[in-house]
Amino acid sequence: MSEISLSQLQDADRDAATKAVEDAMDGDLDLPELTTAVRSLPASWVVEILDRLSSKRGAVLYRLLEKEQALEVFENLDPSLQGDLVGALQDDDVAALFADLDPDDRVELLDELPATVARRLLQGLPPQERALTADILGYPQGSIGRRMSPEFVAVRPEMTCAEALRRVSEHLDDAETVYTMPVTDAHRVLVGIVSLRDLMKAPVGTAVAEVMQRPLDVRATDDAEESARRCADLKLLALPVVDNENRVVGILTVDDALSILESADSEDQARIGGVEPLRRPYLTAPVTGLVRSRVVWLLVLAVGATLTVQVLEVFEATLEQVVTLALFVPLLIGTGGNTGNQAATTVTRALALGDVRPRDLGKVVFRELRVGLLLGILLGSLAFAVTGLIYGSDIGLVIGLTFVSLCTMAASVGGAMPLLARVVRADPAVFSNPFISTFVDAAGLLIYFGIAKAVLGI
Incomplete structure (x- = not known):
């Protein structure tokens, strides 16, 4: 009870x-x-x-x-x-x-x-x-036209503020919001926006054209998440939605924008973690739904892991000569995958916020290369000191150099993947995770055994 x-x-x-x-x-x-x-x-x-x-x-x-x-x-x-x-x-x-x-x-x-x-x-x-x-x-699925409200109050630029306020009062019961309103001409073409505060503050005989602000809008066919991000960035209570001829067809309110962004963020976080979003509360989701959200990714990652197995098979003779090398395989590929995923998560978030764009690919890769190099030097120095004391300086040098190379490569690849995904119109969160897990594991082993053969002379 x-x-x-x-x-x-x-x-x-x-x-x-x-x-x-x-x-x-x-x-x-x-x-x-x-x-x-x-x-x-x-x-x-x-x-x-x-x-x-x-x-x-x-x-x-x-x-x-x-x-x-x-x-x-x-x-x-x-x-x-x-x-x-x-x-x-x-x-x-x-x-x-x-x-x-x-x-x-x-x-x-x-x-x-x-x-x-x-x-x-x-x-x-x-x-x-x-x-x-x-x-x-x-309107197409995923466009802001599917999420806009067609119930809005529009005012004319030639109206006085008193006339505009009367128009607002007549539509209080059927409008989605009246705090920010589009200003349109006789053909419903957007010419500006005006807030209720400005209408109430201005002298009653003032024309709406004198208090309205420049028009800010999104196209009805624009992506819903990008439009919602624009509304949030502009800090507007409502953003007009227009058609291809710049006629107002609806408005996007801030509460709907925040709902879109919350849903998109939940979706990205789920996919970064290697599952499909549930789209419903956990306790009400059926068990079969939970299985479906996870099994595809497990299969994709399992298939990708076969590449790692093949690399190990190629270097089987090397492992037989220096069995100690096998002890560090989980540590190295785990660190490489984590480094790549950290970079991918950071850049995916920056993409969502509009901090970076696909054209910034070169800048992002160069920045992540430097970040990965510094991380590799820090981790590699520590690994060299600890491993060298236990297994000898040769093994310590192999592990230290591998950390430097692996972190540099993984961070560069992880930073590039979300931007490349956007270029090919794929979801960055979907595209990055399986690719990084597969590529970094296999490439990391090639780097590891390549360094081992060079340093140990095997």
Whole structure:
């Protein structure tokens, strides 16, 4: 049993409240008491509870929420969990929920649903909402057009600030945001942006053209992550989205931009670690889904490791002459792989932040070469001292020189891979990890045994 009762939920902290509701769902349900308790919780707490429940139990809990609370909770769930919940709720509940969502949120949910369910939900929408949603669905997957909101307030440059504020007040209920607005001409072409603060601060008779700022925008077909990064870098509450003729077709709000960046960062971190992103909370992911997210990478890395085995086979005679060399193989290839992955992770992050671009390949490689060389000298000096005392100066020199060469090579390759991936339009996180693991292991052994043969004369 939980440490607190359901009647104490409102005064409990988040973790205690979550545990209490989970325990109540696992035990004998007292629905009236649970209903009262859950309705007293913030929406963000309910989202965290649903993240930990199965779809069936989540649907039971979700039905206990009040209508406005239920919509807020649903909007904040991961799209994959929204899809699970849609499958567990009754058709009438789903239709009402779907109609209340913003068009961009609807599109995210539709991407998670079977085609037949998605088609049925779209057909049940009012004509105007269906048209808005269809417009967003018309943009390519991965573009910012799929994540923008078509519900916005636009003002004209010839309007007075008082007229613009009246226009804003008329659309408070149906606009995604009113804190930053596009300024358009008669043909919806973007000519500037203006903030609500500037409109309220200016004298009522001032023209919007006098207080608006230069237009900042993204194209609807631009990459979603790059557009979200631009919005975050510019520190804008909303960024206009335009078509090829510079007409405003939607806006990207800062909360949607941050959501895109968070999702992209989670995806990159997963792939750097050699797994596919789950796209749902861990506890709600099926075991088969966890297996699928890992098995492909394990197979790729296992196939890549056969190259290392072949290199060892080539130098089998060398190992037979100096068996001591075999002791250091795991240490050296492990250090090489770690050095390469460190460089790749650093450069991948710099790419995501816009600090470096593919054209900076030469600068990045030269910088990482120097970093790798210094790391190699530090590690190699230590290895020479320790190994030389135990196995003799010849072996110590082999290990020390290998560290210097291996770290220099691994850092250079690791720094270059993300940039080369971007050039060939591959995900840097996907491209870098398996290549580094395979190439650095095999090349590192060639360097190691080459140095050993030269120093030891074998």
